[in-house]
Amino acid sequence: QVQLVESGGRSVQPGDALSLSCAASGRTFGRSTVGWFRQAPGKEREYVAVLFRGGVNTYYTDAVKGRFTISKDNAKNAVLLQMNSLKPEDTAVYYCALGERLIMSTMTRADFYDYWGQGTQVTVSS
Numbered sequence: 001q002v003q004l005v006e007s008g009g010r011s012v013q014p015g016d017a018l019s020l021s022c023a024a025s026g027r028t029f030g031r032s033t034v035g036w037f038r039q040a041p042g043k044e045r046e047y048v049a050v051l052f053r054g055g056v057n058t059y060y061t062d063a064v065k066g067r068f069t070i071s072k073d074n075a076k077n078a079v080l081l082q083m084n085s086l087k088p089e090d091t092a093v094y095y096c097a098l099g100e101r102l103i104m105s106t107m108t109r110a111d112f113y114d115y116w117g118q119g120t121q122v123t124v125s126s
Contacts, residue, residue, distance in 0.1 A: 002026040002115045006096050009120030012086055016124070020081040021073075022096030022117060029072060030054060033102040034079045036070060037110055038092035038122075045095070047108040051079055059107065063089070086124045093119040 008020040022034065031054035039045040049070040050059045058070050069082040079096060097113035099106075106112040 002098065004096050004098060004115055004117035006094060006117040006120040009094060009122045011123040011125065013126055014087055014124055016086050017082070017084045018086060018122060020083065020094055020096075020120060020122070021076075022079045022081075024077050024079075024098070028074075028077050029079060029098065033099045033107055034070075034072070035097045035099070035107065035110075035113060036079075036081045037095045037097060038090075039095070039119075040089075040092040043092075045110050047110070048094070049081060050107045052102075052104070052107055061108075083122070086122075088124045088126075091122060091124050093121050095119045 003025045005023050012018055033052050035050045036048040037045050038048050048061055049068055051070050055072055067085045071080050096117045098115040099113040102112055
């Protein structure tokens with residue numbers, strides 16, 4: 001059984017940086033695709049960043065390009081999301097997800113992922 005656990009979310013001020021971690025138990029990330037998604041109150045869950053097939057490529061939604069970085073820490077069996085220059089509109093619950101058979105046309109779609117973490121709250125406010 002695969003379990004994903006996110007951590008690192010907290011309240012910060014605009015312009016601050018924050019690093020989220022997604023740790024896996026039950027298996028390694030290997031060459032799976034891992035995505036970070038977020039959901040703000042009253043909004044649908046949206047894709048933020050994807051580590052495609054173990055890191056062959058990384059992808060970001062336009063709203064976070066140049067500010068967020070997704071990476072993998074093999075030693076800790078974790079996928080990280082480094083978030084810089086945070087804005088109030090980044091406020092959301094952040095989820096990581098793992099997909100076994102994703103292709104490029106589906107990697108940004110939440111319904112194609114197989115496993116999800118419980119989420120971690122990020123609040124950006126002055």
